[in-house]
Structure formats: structure tokens, C-alpha cells
Amino acid sequence: MGDPANEEDPMADDGAPTFLADFATLSGFGATERGGVHREAASEADDRQWAWFGRWLADRGFTVVHDRIGNQFGLLERTPGAPYVLVGSHLDSQPFGGRWDGAYGVLAAAHAAHRLAGTTHALNLAVVNWFNEEGSRFTPSMFGSAVFTGALDPGAALDTRDPAGIRVGDLLAASGRTGTGAPTLADIACYAEIHVEQGRVLEDTGTTIGLVEATWAARKYALRVLGEQSHTGSTVMADRRDALLGAARLVVLARELSDELSGTGAPLHTSVSRMTVEPNSPVTVAREVTLNLDLRSPDEQLLARADELLHSRIAGIERSARVAVEIAGSHGWGVQPFPAAGIDLAREVADGLGLGHRRMPTVAGHDSVNLNGHVPTVMLFVPSVDGISHNEGEHTTDADALAGLDLLTGVLRRLAAGEITAG
Amino acid sequence: MGDPANEEDPMADDGAPTFLADFATLSGFGATERGGVHREAASEADDRQWAWFGRWLADRGFTVVHDRIGNQFGLLERTPGAPYVLVGSHLDSQPFGGRWDGAYGVLAAAHAAHRLAGTTHALNLAVVNWFNEEGSRFTPSMFGSAVFTGALDPGAALDTRDPAGIRVGDLLAASGRTGTGAPTLADIACYAEIHVEQGRVLEDTGTTIGLVEATWAARKYALRVLGEQSHTGSTVMADRRDALLGAARLVVLARELSDELSGTGAPLHTSVSRMTVEPNSPVTVAREVTLNLDLRSPDEQLLARADELLHSRIAGIERSARVAVEIAGSHGWGVQPFPAAGIDLAREVADGLGLGHRRMPTVAGHDSVNLNGHVPTVMLFVPSVDGISHNEGEHTTDADALAGLDLLTGVLRRLAAGEITAG
Numbered sequence: 001m002g003d004p005a006n007e008e009d010p011m012a013d014d015g016a017p018t019f020l021a022d023f024a025t026l027s028g029f030g031a032t033e034r035g036g037v038h039r040e041a042a043s044e045a046d047d048r049q050w051a052w053f054g055r056w057l058a059d060r061g062f063t064v065v066h067d068r069i070g071n072q073f074g075l076l077e078r079t080p081g082a083p084y085v086l087v088g089s090h091l092d093s094q095p096f097g098g099r100w101d102g103a104y105g106v107l108a109a110a111h112a113a114h115r116l117a118g119t120t121h122a123l124n125l126a127v128v129n130w131f132n133e134e135g136s137r138f139t140p141s142m143f144g145s146a147v148f149t150g151a152l153d154p155g156a157a158l159d160t161r162d163p164a165g166i167r168v169g170d171l172l173a174a175s176g177r178t179g180t181g182a183p184t185l186a187d188i189a190c191y192a193e194i195h196v197e198q199g200r201v202l203e204d205t206g207t208t209i210g211l212v213e214a215t216w217a218a219r220k221y222a223l224r225v226l227g228e229q230s231h232t233g234s235t236v237m238a239d240r241r242d243a244l245l246g247a248a249r250l251v252v253l254a255r256e257l258s259d260e261l262s263g264t265g266a267p268l269h270t271s272v273s274r275m276t277v278e279p280n281s282p283v284t285v286a287r288e289v290t291l292n293l294d295l296r297s298p299d300e301q302l303l304a305r306a307d308e309l310l311h312s313r314i315a316g317i318e319r320s321a322r323v324a325v326e327i328a329g330s331h332g333w334g335v336q337p338f339p340a341a342g343i344d345l346a347r348e349v350a351d352g353l354g355l356g357h358r359r360m361p362t363v364a365g366h367d368s369v370n371l372n373g374h375v376p377t378v379m380l381f382v383p384s385v386d387g388i389s390h391n392e393g394e395h396t397t398d399a400d401a402l403a404g405l406d407l408l409t410g411v412l413r414r415l416a417a418g419e420i421t422a423g
Numbered sequence: 424m425g426d427p428a429n430e431e432d433p434m435a436d437d438g439a440p441t442f443l444a445d446f447a448t449l450s451g452f453g454a455t456e457r458g459g460v461h462r463e464a465a466s467e468a469d470d471r472q473w474a475w476f477g478r479w480l481a482d483r484g485f486t487v488v489h490d491r492i493g494n495q496f497g498l499l500e501r502t503p504g505a506p507y508v509l510v511g512s513h514l515d516s517q518p519f520g521g522r523w524d525g526a527y528g529v530l531a532a533a534h535a536a537h538r539l540a541g542t543t544h545a546l547n548l549a550v551v552n553w554f555n556e557e558g559s560r561f562t563p564s565m566f567g568s569a570v571f572t573g574a575l576d577p578g579a580a581l582d583t584r585d586p587a588g589i590r591v592g593d594l595l596a597a598s599g600r601t602g603t604g605a606p607t608l609a610d611i612a613c614y615a616e617i618h619v620e621q622g623r624v625l626e627d628t629g630t631t632i633g634l635v636e637a638t639w640a641a642r643k644y645a646l647r648v649l650g651e652q653s654h655t656g657s658t659v660m661a662d663r664r665d666a667l668l669g670a671a672r673l674v675v676l677a678r679e680l681s682d683e684l685s686g687t688g689a690p691l692h693t694s695v696s697r698m699t700v701e702p703n704s705p706v707t708v709a710r711e712v713t714l715n716l717d718l719r720s721p722d723e724q725l726l727a728r729a730d731e732l733l734h735s736r737i738a739g740i741e742r743s744a745r746v747a748v749e750i751a752g753s754h755g756w757g758v759q760p761f762p763a764a765g766i767d768l769a770r771e772v773a774d775g776l777g778l779g780h781r782r783m784p785t786v787a788g789h790d791s792v793n794l795n796g797h798v799p800t801v802m803l804f805v806p807s808v809d810g811i812s813h814n815e816g817e818h819t820t821d822a823d824a825l826a827g828l829d830l831l832t833g834v835l836r837r838l839a840a841g842e843i844t845a846g
Contacts, residue, residue, distance in 0.1 A: 096652065096702060096710075097652075136704035139705060140705075141706055198654050198658075200659075216656070229517075230813055231812035231813045232717060232813075233621075233639075234812055236690075236810075237681050242678075242694070247671075247674075248695075251667055252672060252675060267660070269656060272671075273700075273708055277698050279517065280696070282558055283517070283696065283787075283813065284520075287814075296656055362657075363654075365656065365706075387662075390654045390655075390704075
């Protein structure tokens with residue numbers, strides 16, 4: 001029957017039951033009917049969970065501080081002046097997304113740090129909830145950690161607007177989610193993050209822990225297709241400059257590149273997932289369509305080949321649809337390895353706990369990708385049932401979630417001892 | 424130098440200078456930087472032009488009345504109890520549309536009726552500004568005239584919402600654009616409308632007047648593509664159910680049908696111009712896309728063949744993109760001839776004025792399409808430079824606009840004499 005009083009006392013047993021109860025509470029913010037969450041960055045649900053998480057940290061002795069872009073930190077300074085081991089992830093979600101994506105890693109970080117709160121370490125501990133990792137409301141994704149590491153200009157980030165024209169800086173100011181006194185990159189000795197896999201490798205191989213060794217390479221484009229507004233009925237077909245036709249051919253081209261090149265060895269993942277049509281009227285040929293187009297592969301040469309084909313075929317689409325295709329923006333990265341020392345350390349902790357593990361890449365981006373290269377970074381995965389991701393049906397079992405928490409606690413203890421630091 | 428006092432007096436000379444000055448005033452409502460207008464139905468700009476037009480009518484002795492769906496009438500009852508000759512078009516525009524589309528026909532109708540105001544006729548005169556002809560904000564198009572003729576249920580029409588969720592009935596009530604005492608279909612003896620061509624036939628053939636003899640046949644679909652939300656990076660390509668890929672293939676299919684079938688004789692115009700993507704996030708495969716798909720042809724058999732091919736190929740798209748394509752709605756019409764008596768009457772008036780004319784179809788829908796079949800209907804065109812339509816660059820010359828006004832006045836005079844009535 002358990003002890004109800006024990007479950008209701010937030011300061012009580014910080015083991016499995018408390019973690020799972022806290023996770024259930026967290027999953028209530030923006031909960032959807034089908035078991036997911038709907039809490040995009042700086043939404044009302046995100047603000048509420050941010051406030052709840054701040055109280056959770058403060059109640060346990062963490063010093064809660066924020067930086068100017070809304071990253072939320074809980075500091076445990078036991079060794080004055082020493083750098084921090086930073087550990088965390090993000091609480092925001094995709095629209096109608098899963099409960100575990102990001103939120104699991106933030107809560108596991110907080111519980112792991114809290115477990116170590118009673119002891120002194122060479123390094124201090126800092127838990128982080130990065131702002132707007134998902135990027136669905138404010139582009140780009142991994143937003144808060146990009147500002148933290150200098151990849152994104154803070155002024156430009158604050159001036160970013162959502163599709164309704166609402167500015168990040170105004171939202172953060174209104175909710176009181178910014179502040180001073182937060183650690184900066186210079187204060188960080190190393191970073192750790194745990195996340196659900198978002199794929200099926202661990203499940204298919206019966207493995208509990210993924211030791212992430214590298215990020216896939218990626219090229220991401222913001223494209224603008226320019227046509228000419230005209231009547232969908234009366235305009236002669238040969239006269240049309242249909243921006244939506246051009247955009248549709250780009251969507252099909254992205255899939256064709258994957259179909260053609262994936263058979264040659266390494267996989268190539270391609271996608272178009274966002275599209276805005278102007279004027280989007282039932283009787284007017286579209287004058288302009290904006291869309292994103294992503295290419296990802298673990299093989300940099302294959303990615304380069306896909307990128308080359310993409311560019312060469314755009315010209316054909318411009319001719320056939322009588323449109324212009326502009327590259328409004330692009331960014332990308334190569335295959336980025338995570339430090340071997342961190343992988344080895346995490347492997348030893350997993351072995352000590354009797355948890356099965358395997359080295360693997362991450363296809364999805366994470367805040368750890370921004371930190372990696374600046375400070376020694378450890379990235380860990382736990383299994384995700386059927387690999388379902390960015391979907392309300394996303395799920396990780398309690399046993400796997402708790403195994404990950406134990407692993408992260410062990411990793412954090414060794415990182416706090418100063419086993420791996422920069423330089 | 425002209426007489427400024429004359430231009431400023433709204434009651435003065437009702438010839439060419441006044442018409443053009445009034446048209447310039449009308450074009451100022453919702454004027455865009457590039458010479459077009461942006462005044463969708465019940466927008467602030469549409470409300471202002473509606474109020475201006477009501478005053479224009481009232482100042483000249485018209486009795487201004489409205490029906491429950493926001494159609495605006497100006498009545499000139501000189502023969503108590505006699506039915507009305509109805510003449511008009513619509514003042515609303517596409518987003519960033521042309522100045523002439525619809526507005527020309529409404530103002531020409533008002534000026535033509537005003538020119539005849541001093542004389543008595545067998546029939547009474549009624550000018551009409553139909554509500555929401557464009558259908559860009561509230562679907563379907565030709566909305567007000569569809570309610571007037573019974574093709575659209577009034578309750579359903581009032582409950583229609585724009586993309587922001589705003590209800591037609593609430594907007595009309597707030598602006599006072601509804602009323603009682605308006606004529607109904609039973610009070611109408613016949614209908615006439617003049618419109619810019621929205622094509623290049625008149626310009627290419629050096630003709631001033633188009634005598635519209637028929638409407639192209641059309642099939643219009645509202646389609647919903649159902650996929651499954653997942654991560655654009657980590658989801659294995661073979662596992663994806665990408666609704667946007669399915670939608671893109673439908674856009675390409677629509678164009679392919681035209682490319683394949685137009686060579687066989689009659690033209691086939693196809694289009695997709697509106698698309699809504701959910702969740703429209705940069706890192707989430709789309710779970711649902713809604714779109715419109717239109718097929719139009721002057722050849723009913725060709726249209727039936729295109730419709731058959733469309734349906735047969737949807738199954739292939741469902742398989743290749745692993746999505747379901749649902750037909751959420753559809754409507755259509757066959758080739759609809761306009762009455763020969765009206766064409767003959769208009770031709771005689773044009774001959775009398777020395778205006779070149781030709782019989783031609785209309786591809787675009789007009790409010791006259793809704794009236795046709797219920798009451799004898801006369802549909803007239805004037806040229807449109809380069810055939811530009813639903814675009815800020817739309818233009819008709821002053822000479823053509825004034826020629827059309829003279830023609831409409833002559834047609835209206837003969838219709839008011841009772842030359843063509845139902846039965």
C-alpha cells in the first residue's frame with residue numbers, strides 16, 4: 001500500500017518513487033488527451049512548469065538563477081569559486097509532443113544533483129533547463145544553449161519572433177524568466193546530458209544505455225520559392241508561376257535524394273516539415289512559399305553528394321514551375337565526435353551498475369551538441385519504446401528511466417570529482 | 424483645365440469624369456503600395472468601402488437595405504410592386520488583389536442605375552454588392568450570392584469561420600451589415616453583371632466587349648492528408664508517414680494531369696493553392712495537411728477523365744508516402760450556358776455603341792454563375808491588360824472601363840423595359 005505521507009512530502013525519499021512522482025507532476029503541464037504534452041517555449045504551460053521546477057530546486061537548496069535568454073539554472077555551490085559541472089536538458093516540447101523528450105533529462109539531472117547535495121566535491125554542480133530547445137515556436141532549435149555557447153547572437157535571439165509576431169525578449173521579460181548572476185561558459189568545467197533515444201537501436205538490441213559517440217552531419221536550408229499571384233481558374237497553365245508547385249517539387253526532391261543515395265551505404269535522412277504559403281487562398285496561385293529542407297547523414301561525403309544534387313536539381317524546378325528558389329538561410333555541421341574520455345567514464349559507471357550499453361551516434365540534435373567542443377561533454381541515451389519521437393505516443397519505461405537516473409548520478413559524481421575537465 | 428467645383432460635387436455630372444473619380448475613391452480602400460487592394464470580406468477596409476458605397480447610394484436616392492448574410496442592395500423603386508432588375512458584383516478582394524475585380528462591376532452597376540434613375544420602367548432597379556465573393560477569408564467563394572439563391576444554407580454560412588476562428592455572423596452583427604427588407608430571389612426578374620475578363624482573350628483579339636456564353640465545368644476538392652508525427656532527424660525514412668510528402672505529390676499530380684490531358688484538345692486547368700501543415704515545425708514530420716485541389720475545363724468529358732485519373736492515382740500516393748488521403752469535401756458544376764436572349768440583347772447594345780464584341784466562356788466563377796439558372800442572367804466582360812488577375816498589377820484602361828459602363832447602361836435600360844424575364 002505504500003506510505004501516502006511519504007509520497008506527499010517533497011523533501012522525503014529521493015529514490016525511485018519520488019522521481020517517478022515528480023515526473024508525473026511534470027507531465028501534467030500541458031498534458032494532452034493522448035498522453036503527450038503541448039508546451040512550446042514560453043507558452044503558458046512552459047511558464048508554469050518553469051515556475052514549478054524553480055520552486056523544486058529552491059526547496060532543495062539550489063540557488064535558482066537565469067541568464068538573459070531564459071536559461072534556468074539551479075546551482076549547488078559547495079566549493080566556493082570552483083567551476084561547475086553542468087547537467088541538464090530542456091523542458092519545452094514540440095506541439096503535441098512526447099512527455100520524455102528533454103523533460104526526462106532535466107528532471108534526472110536535478111535528482112542526480114540532489115542525491116549528491118550532501119557531499120563536497122572538487123567542482124560545484126549546476127542543473128540547467130535550456131530555453132527553447134525544440135525550435136518549433138522560435139527558430140532555430142537548441143536556442144538557449146546556442147546563445148550560451150556563442151553560436152547565436154543574444155540580441156538576434158531576443159528579437160526572434162514566433163509566427164504570430166511575438167518577440168522572445170518581450171515574452172521573457174513579461175514572465176520574469178531572465179536575470180543576472182547565471183554562470184557563463186567560462187564557469188563550466190564539463191557538461192552531461194541524458195535523453196531518450198528517439199530511435200529504436202537500444203530497443204532492437206536489448207540495450208539499456210546508449211553512449212553517444214558522435215552527431216550525424218547535417219545541412220539545413222531555409223528556402224523561399226517566388227512565383228506570381230494569379231487566378232487559379234482563368235490563368236492559362238503556361239503563364240503560371242506557381243510557388244506552391246515549385247515548393248511541392250522541392251519536397252519530392254528531398255525524398256528522392258534519400259531514395260537514391262541511401263542504398264549506397266550510409267543512410268541519408270531528408271525532410272521538409274514546415275511550409276508557409278502566400279496568400280494561401282483557394283482561388284489564387286501562390287506568389288511565395290517558404291519552407292525548411294534538411295539533409296542528415298553519418299557519412300560526410302554522402303551528405304556532400306546529396307547537397308550537390310540538391311543544388312543542381314533546383315535549377316530544373318525553377319524552370320519547370322517558372323519560379324525562383326532562393327536560399328534564405330543555411331547552417332550545418334560535420335560529424336562531431338564526443339570526447340572518448342567521457343564515453344569511457346560513462347561505460348565504467350554503467351558496468352558498475354550492471355547496465356548493458358553500446359556506443360552509438362545521435363541523429364537528432366541536442367543541447368549537448370552546442371556544448372560539445374567548448375567543454376568536455378558526455379551524452380547518454382535511454383531506450384524509447386518503438387523509437388516514437390515528437391509524438392504524443394512517445395514512451396520510456398519506468399525501469400529504463402530509473403536506470404538512466406542511476407547512471408547519470410554515477411557519471412555526475414565522477415565528473416564532480418574533477419575526473420574530466422577541459423585542457 | 425476642367426472645373427474643380429464640378430469634380431468635387433458628388434451629385435454633379437454622372438458621366439466619365441465622375442465614374443473615374445468614384446473608382447479612384449473606391450480603390451483607396453485597402454490600397455496597397457503596388458497599386459492593388461487588400462480588402463478581404465468583412466475586413467476593416469471592406470467595412471469602410473461598404474459604408475462609403477451605402478452613402479453613395481443613399482445620397483442619390485437609392486433605398487439601401489441588407490439581407491441576413493450581408494449582401495448590400497440599393498433599390499430604385501419607380502413602379503411599386505414590380506419585380507427588380509438586379510445588377511452588381513462584389514467589392515471584396517483577394518489578399519493583395521487587383522482594384523478592378525468585382526469593384527468595377529459594382530460601381531458600373533450603381534452608375535448605370537443612377538443614369539436611369541430619372542425615368543420610369545416596367546421593372547424596378549436594384550444594385551447589389553454581394554458579400555464575400557472571393558472566398559479567400561470565408562470558404563466557399565461566391566458566398567453571398569450562394570445564400571441568396573439557396574445553394575448555401577444561411578445558418579451554415581453565418582457559422583463559417585475564418586482561419587483565425589472568427590465567425591461570419593459575429594462580424595456582420597458587429598458592423599451592422601445585416602438587415603431585413605431586402606429583395607429575395609422571388610423579387611428578381613433578371614440579373615446582369617459586368618466584370619474584368621481575368622484573361623487575355625479580349626486583349627489578344629483587340630475586342631472591347633466579351634459576351635459570356637458559358638461557364639467552364641469544374642470539380643473542386645478539399646483534401647486531408649493524414650500521416651504520423653515523428654522526428655525529422657532520427658526517424659528511419661522507411662518508418663515515416665509524412666503528410667507533407669503526400670500533399671506535395673498531390674500538388675505535382677494536379678499539374679501532371681493538366682500536362683497530360685491538355686494536349687488532347689480542350690484545355691484542363693488544375694491547381695492547388697491553399698495548404699495548411701500540422702504541426703508545421705522544423706523538426707517534426709507533418710501529421711496532417713489540408714489542401715484544396717481544383718480541376719476546370721470547358722470539356723465535360725475531359726474533366727471526367729481528369730477526375731478519374733486523379734482518383735486512381737491517389738492510391739499510389741497513399742502507398743508511396745504511407746499516408747491516407749481523405750476527401751473532406753467536394754463540389755462542382757457542368758458547363759453552364761448563359762441564356763441566348765441575353766447574349767443577343769447585349770450584342771445589339773454593343774453594336775449600337777459601336778463596340779467590338781465576341782462570345783466567349785468564363786473560366787473564373789462569378790456571382791452571375793449562382794444567379795444563372797434561377798433568373799435570366801447576362802454576363803459581360805471588358806478587357807484586362809495582360810490578363811493579370813488576383814494580383815496587384817491587374818489593370819483595365821479607362822477607355823475600356825467607360826465603354827463597359829455605357830454597354831451596361833444600355834443593357835440595363837432594355838432589361839428594365841422587361842425585354843427578358845423568367846418563363
